[in-house]
Structures are given as C-alpha cells and as structure tokens.
Amino acid sequence: MRLLKTLRNRLRLFSLILVLVAGWVGAAEKNPQSVQVRIRTILAGSKSDEFDPKLKDMERQLKPLKYRSYRSLKDDTQSVPWQGTGSFDIPGGRSLTVAPQEFQNNRVSLKVRLTEGAKPELDTTVGIQNKGNFILGGPPHEGGTLVLSISATAQ
Amino acid sequence: MRDCENIRESIGSWLDGELSAAESESVRSHLASCTDCGEAQRRLERMHLALKAALTSQAPQIEFTSFWRGVERRINEKRTWYEDLLDGSRRLFTAPRVAWMVPAVIGLLLVLISMDFVPFRGSRNSFASVESIDAYGRSVALLRQPETRTTVIWLYQDQEGENETAEDPAKSAPTF
Numbered sequence: 350m351r352l353l354k355t356l357r358n359r360l361r362l363f364s365l366i367l368v369l370v371a372g373w374v375g376a377a378e379k380n381p382q383s384v385q386v387r388i389r390t391i392l393a394g395s396k397s398d399e400f401d402p403k404l405k406d407m408e409r410q411l412k413p414l415k416y417r418s419y420r421s422l423k424d425d426t427q428s429v430p431w432q433g434t435g436s437f438d439i440p441g442g443r444s445l446t447v448a449p450q451e452f453q454n455n456r457v458s459l460k461v462r463l464t465e466g467a468k469p470e471l472d473t474t475v476g477i478q479n480k481g482n483f484i485l486g487g488p489p490h491e492g493g494t495l496v497l498s499i500s501a502t503a504q
Numbered sequence: 505m506r507d508c509e510n511i512r513e514s515i516g517s518w519l520d521g522e523l524s525a526a527e528s529e530s531v532r533s534h535l536a537s538c539t540d541c542g543e544a545q546r547r548l549e550r551m552h553l554a555l556k557a558a559l560t561s562q563a564p565q566i567e568f569t570s571f572w573r574g575v576e577r578r579i580n581e582k583r584t585w586y587e588d589l590l591d592g593s594r595r596l597f598t599a600p601r602v603a604w605m606v607p608a609v610i611g612l613l614l615v616l617i618s619m620d621f622v623p624f625r626g627s628r629n630s631f632a633s634v635e636s637i638d639a640y641g642r643s644v645a646l647l648r649q650p651e652t653r654t655t656v657i658w659l660y661q662d663q664e665g666e667n668e669t670a671e672d673p674a675k676s677a678p679t680f
Contacts, residue, residue, distance in 0.1 A: 359600070363607030370614050410654045458635070463659075470642065471659060474635040483632040487659030 381503035383430045384449040384457055388437045389500075390423040393486070394493030407498060410484065414496065422495075428504065441490040442466055445497065455479045457501040463488070479503050507534065512544050519548060631655050 391404060393416035403421040404411060411419050422440050429435035429449055437445045443465045450458040456476050463471040463485065470488065477483055482500030489495070511534045517523050518531045535545050595601075631648055632655035639659055647656040 359603045360607070363604075363611075367607055367611055367614070370611050410649065410652045413649050413651070414656075456633075469640050471637070471639050471644070471657070473637040473657060475632050475655070475657075476635060477632040477655075478630045481630065481632065482654070484654060484656040485659075486656065 381431075381452050383428045383433075383504050384452075384459075385426060385502040385504055386429050386435050386437075386447045386449070386459075387424070387426045387482075387498075387500045387502075388439075388445060388447075389421065389498040390425075390439055391496040391498070392420045392422050392440075392490060392493045393496050394418045394420075396492070410482075410498070411496070414484075414486065416494070418493075419496070439463070439495065439497070441488065441495065443470070443488065443495075445499075447499065447501075449501065450474065452479070452503050457503055459499070459501055461485070461499060475499075477501060508538060508541055511535070511538070511541050515541070515545050515548055519545075519552060 389404075389407070391401075391407075391411070393411070393414060395417045397418045399418040399420060400408070401419055401421045403424070404419050423438075425437050427435040427437070429447060431449050431452075434446050434448045437447070439445050443463060446462045446464075448460040450460055452458075455478065457479055458474065458476045460474050461471070462469060462473075465488070471485070475483055477500070480500070480502045482498050484496060484498055486494060486496040511531055514523065514527065514531050515535075518528055523531065535542050631653050634646055634655065634657065637644060637646070637657065642659055645656075645658040645660065647658060648654070649656065
C-alpha cells in the first residue's frame, strides 16, 4: 500500500518535471530570437598550392572545387534578427545581404542577395540545416575566384 | 472523501507500525472521527486477529527443521557470478527504481535533443535546399557534394556567350 503511494507520488513529481523540460525544449525549438550568420570569403586560384590553415575545417568542402590554392580573405559574423537583414562587404566592391526567413524542423531559411556595386548578381532563397552551411562561388576576383561559405545558427 | 481514501490506504501500514509519528497521529485522529474509516479499521483488525489465531494454532505443527536446513545450505553455498548478476539486475529493476529511472531517461533524452547531441535529429551537414534562384541573366550551376553533403551554387559566364541554366554542371562549370 505504502509502496504504491510512494510510486504514485514519484510519478506525479516526474510527470511535472517532464512537462517542464518538454516545455523548455519546445520553447527553445520554436522561438529562436535571431540567427548568427557567418560569411567566410575565400579566394580560390590555381597559381600556387597554398592552402590557408584558417580553412582547415573546410578542406573537405573546398577540395572538390578543384582549385589548387585557397586563401581566406574575410571571416565575418553578424547576429541578424528574424525578418531583418545582415549586410556583408565582400572584396571586389561586392556586397552580400542575408535575411533569415523562418526556422522549421531545425532548418533555417535564408534569403541571400549578392550585388556588385548597385548591380544585382544573384538572388536566392536557401534552406540549410541549423549550424550548417552552403557554398556560393564563381565571381572573379584578382585573377582568382571568390568562394563564399554562408552558414547560419539559430539563437 | 479524498482524505478517507488516503487514510484507508494507510490503515494497514499504521497497524503494522510502519508510519512516522506525524502520519500515525493523523491516521489515528481521522479514525476516531470517521465512522466509515473506523469500520474499515475494525475489519482489518478482525482479519489480522483471525490470521494471527490461525498461525498461532498451526505453527507448532509445522516442520521447520528442513526449512532451516535449506536456509543454512543456501547461506553457505558458493554463488556463481551469473547468479550475482541476476540478483543485481533484479534489484536494479525493482519497481521503485524503475519509477525513477524511466522518467529520468526520458528527461535526459529530451535534454540531449534540445542540445543537438542526438544523431537521429539530422546531420548538421545535410544538403541545403534551394527554394528559388535568380542570377540576373548569368549562368548558374547547382551542385551537391555527396561526400560532405554540401550544396554549392556556382555563378559563371558562359564561355560561348550562351545564357542558359546549366543542365550538366560538371560540363558547364569548368572549375569543377
């Protein structure tokens, strides 16, 4: 009798704890306040075999691009609010704006615009895994090619 | 009503002297004032008395010698490791421990999921999905690196001046 009563009380206590934990987990999942956007600008070329040690963590992503050299030019991080816009200066008079759209199923949707001066070069909307990245490349720069790694982390 | 239910659950423990002083006092005072619970107490006491009488009259006739011999043998016998393991796991999974463990494991899983530690929640490097793309007249190739699960958007000028979206990126984008 006493054992059953104790068990029942313990289960009640744990149910309460579980509800609180589940609520906390749900809140963390649904209500990120902003997105930390990181833009890494890399100059890829084929004139040397230099591989910038700062890009070590991206080596497996960059090697398939088949350039011989990779040099980090810039590494910017901004905290951008939802529906807000973060603007990043890219070498060569370019600019990249990133606007986080929504967060669903642990994926962040980003509206990305690349411009050269006032001329738009690319408009795209991309959904990436939270804390993941994608690569945008191709614009020529100083005899090489610009490669941008765009990553986002919901906060 | 709720009180009566709780008190009736506690009468057995109270009669066996298992309750704390405060709980005993609470049960005692309720029984003194509640007719129904008092009746439940008397029923239980009658049953206790009947059992005690039956045991007292029958006990001298029970042959305990073989029972004690068995107890002694079990105390002295060397236990194997798997018997110890079996007993250990039995103790581990007794009801009160399970009552703690099951919710604790669920809680731990929820915390791990919220902290992004659980692999089934999806790889951090899963492919990006491109919902829309406009390269303003330039050619664009969309590539996926299966090894790193990276999505690559590649802008390039057509070498022959054509203006079309690449169907075969490896062929159209010379750097890949």
